[in-house]
Amino acid sequence: MSARSLFIPLTLFLVLGFLIGPFLIIVAASFSGGETLAFPPQGFSLRWILKVFTVESFRASFGMSMFLAIGGTAAALMLGIPASYALSRYKLPGAEIVRTVVSAPIIVPGIIVGLALLRYIVVPFQVGITPALFLAHTALVLPYAVRVVSASLDNLRSDIEEAAVLLGSSRLGAFFRVVMPNIRGGILSAFILGFVTSFNQVPVSLFLSGPGVRTLPIDMIAYMEIVFDPSVAALSSLLAFLSIGIVFAAERFLGFSRYV
Amino acid sequence: MFQNRAEALALALPAAFFAAAVFLMPVAILLSDGFRNPVGGWTISAYTDFFADPLNRTVFLRTLRLGAIVTVVSAVLGYAAAFAIVNLEPGTKGKMTGLVVLPLMISPVARTYAWIVILGRTGIVNQALQLVGLTDAPLRILFSETAVFVGLLQLFLPLMIISLISALENMPKDAVPAARVLGANWFQVFWKVILPLTKEGLVIGGTLVFTGSLTAYITPAILGGSKVLMLETLLYQQVSVSNNFVSASVIAFILIVMSFAANILLKRVATARNKQRVPQ
Numbered sequence: 001m002s003a004r005s006l007f008i009p010l011t012l013f014l015v016l017g018f019l020i021g022p023f024l025i026i027v028a029a030s031f032s033g034g035e036t037l038a039f040p041p042q043g044f045s046l047r048w049i050l051k052v053f054t055v056e057s058f059r060a061s062f063g064m065s066m067f068l069a070i071g072g073t074a075a076a077l078m079l080g081i082p083a084s085y086a087l088s089r090y091k092l093p094g095a096e097i098v099r100t101v102v103s104a105p106i107i108v109p110g111i112i113v114g115l116a117l118l119r120y121i122v123v124p125f126q127v128g129i130t131p132a133l134f135l136a137h138t139a140l141v142l143p144y145a146v147r148v149v150s151a152s153l154d155n156l157r158s159d160i161e162e163a164a165v166l167l168g169s170s171r172l173g174a175f176f177r178v179v180m181p182n183i184r185g186g187i188l189s190a191f192i193l194g195f196v197t198s199f200n201q202v203p204v205s206l207f208l209s210g211p212g213v214r215t216l217p218i219d220m221i222a223y224m225e226i227v228f229d230p231s232v233a234a235l236s237s238l239l240a241f242l243s244i245g246i247v248f249a250a251e252r253f254l255g256f257s258r259y260v
Numbered sequence: 261m262f263q264n265r266a267e268a269l270a271l272a273l274p275a276a277f278f279a280a281a282v283f284l285m286p287v288a289i290l291l292s293d294g295f296r297n298p299v300g301g302w303t304i305s306a307y308t309d310f311f312a313d314p315l316n317r318t319v320f321l322r323t324l325r326l327g328a329i330v331t332v333v334s335a336v337l338g339y340a341a342a343f344a345i346v347n348l349e350p351g352t353k354g355k356m357t358g359l360v361v362l363p364l365m366i367s368p369v370a371r372t373y374a375w376i377v378i379l380g381r382t383g384i385v386n387q388a389l390q391l392v393g394l395t396d397a398p399l400r401i402l403f404s405e406t407a408v409f410v411g412l413l414q415l416f417l418p419l420m421i422i423s424l425i426s427a428l429e430n431m432p433k434d435a436v437p438a439a440r441v442l443g444a445n446w447f448q449v450f451w452k453v454i455l456p457l458t459k460e461g462l463v464i465g466g467t468l469v470f471t472g473s474l475t476a477y478i479t480p481a482i483l484g485g486s487k488v489l490m491l492e493t494l495l496y497q498q499v500s501v502s503n504n505f506v507s508a509s510v511i512a513f514i515l516i517v518m519s520f521a522a523n524i525l526l527k528r529v530a531t532a533r534n535k536q537r538v539p540q
Contacts, residue, residue: 007340008340008343008344008347009344011340011341011344012340012341015337015341015417016356016359016360018413019360019363020359020363022375022377022414023362023371023374025374025378025384026370026373026374026377029377038382039378039384079278080275082271082272082275083271083272083274086267086268086269087272089262090262090263090265091268092265092268097276098272098275098276102275102279104283104284105283107516107519107520108283108287108519109475109477109492109515110477111475111495111496112287112290112495112512112515112516113283113286113287115290115512116286116287116290116512117282117283119286119290119505120286120289121286135282136282138278139278142278142279146275171267202369202477203477203478203492206477206496207499217368220369220370221478221481224373224376224482232373236369237370239366239367240365243367244365
């Protein structure tokens with residue numbers, strides 16, 4: 001083999017090492033028996049993996065993140081599915097404006113969304129921390145919901161629901177009995193994408209989190225600034241395997257990547 | 261196509277109203293704050309004040325510089341990796357693409373945290389340097405621009421590789437062999453054949469990497485700290501430490517203008533590419 005034909009595969013190997021290596025190190029460090037975060041790990045134990053479940057603030061913030069990711073995505077879908085349907089099937093006056101407004105939160109950095117919400121909605125209207133985070137996460141996920149659901153609606157021929165209506169079904173009946181079963185995969189994919197986006201999101205929640213109420217990633221950052229033990233590594237590995245598992249299952253059963 | 265206007269509006273307006281109330285209006289008010297004159301009327305003095313401060317200028321230029329360096333390095337590594345992946349057997353190609361995408365599913369906090377283990381005082385890099393005797397005392401790599409650069413590169417490189425993979429796959433299969441047969445060396449093949457034919461993919465990947473680096477918060481916060489501020493961490497500091505909302509509004513405006521500009525460019529390139537595809 002010439003030097004040149006080795007060069008490209010070698011670069012690929014190094015790039016993959018650079019991308020995946022840090023994750024493997026985190027996984028290894030989370031099985032450490034030592035007191036501080038280190039690699040190579042000192043000894044082997046499950047104590048840090050087990051400790052994650054006993055840290056009170058992790059449990060609270062995990063619950064909060066799950067609530068925001070599931071509830072916020074569900075709310076975004078409830079707003080986004082009708083809007084996508086109107087955009088894809090109706091002659092909507094001002095369709096471009098609606099599309100832009102709904103998908104704008106994706107372009108603006110999350111930290112700005114969070115700050116704006118805090119100053120002009122949360123403070124003047126005395127909104128609580130949890131509802132404020134819920135609003136922010138819903139707005140954040142809405143663009144993804146509309147994009148993915150619109151894509152699967154556009155891939156579905158519209159004459160089948162027109163046929164259903166002609167054959168005497170109500171518009172609503174046609175939607176639930178004809179359209180919904182056909183875009184189920186798209187909706188589930190939108191849900192998973194929204195869930196992962198919301199769960200991993202940090203900047204939008206920075207200003208909105210309050211004493212004792214924060215999301216898991218923010219809690220992890222706060223913890224690692226004070227304690228230098230492997231429990232954040234353990235928690236990171238657990239979360240990583242969880243999200244890889246979800247996305248892998250979604251790809252396997254839904255063909256996730258077709259929609260995203 | 262259904263024609264009923266009232267029905268269409270009833271379906272679309274809740275989402276539009278929600279986004280406008282929760283997102284568009286607050287952000288618009290926030291941005292207008294930076295142009296408001298305390299004694300009435302409008303002014304750009306907040307902007308001249310902002311750029312008059314050397315610290316702000318340093319942070320602004322550092323953000324642009326890091327964004328540019330991360331984009332260029334990810335383009336170089338991205339071409340090599342994408343080129344290698346595209347030329348693999350179909351089965352291995354899928355697996356390798358999967359490995360490139362995998363980090364995107366892991367929380368950015370976890371991915372950034374890993375670099376503390378690697379770059380810290382007792383981290384792997386320092387252990388290795390001391391082992392081979394390049395340095396006696398551990399080097400301070402964390403909380404430096406290098407650390408932030410490495411973190412950002414690892415975070416956004418997959419986006420570049422994926423964009424370049426799809427660009428390389430859309431390239432005519434015989435373009436490279438043809439150029440080789442006609443006597444071009446590998447350097448010429450890249451500059452005269454591969455680069456022009458994958459320009460759009462490069463622009464798309466570059467925009468994603470650049471705006472991502474520009475607006476990253478977690479990486480500069482964890483790996484840079486208050487020593488290596490970028491625009492987002494400066495914004496956070498202005499609000500939470502100094503209570504300076506005018507300065508925060510200025511930074512927000514700068515960030516939004518830059519990411520909008522990048523997104524418009526991206527849209528242009530994407531539509532140009534779609535038009536090109538039609539005749540095929």
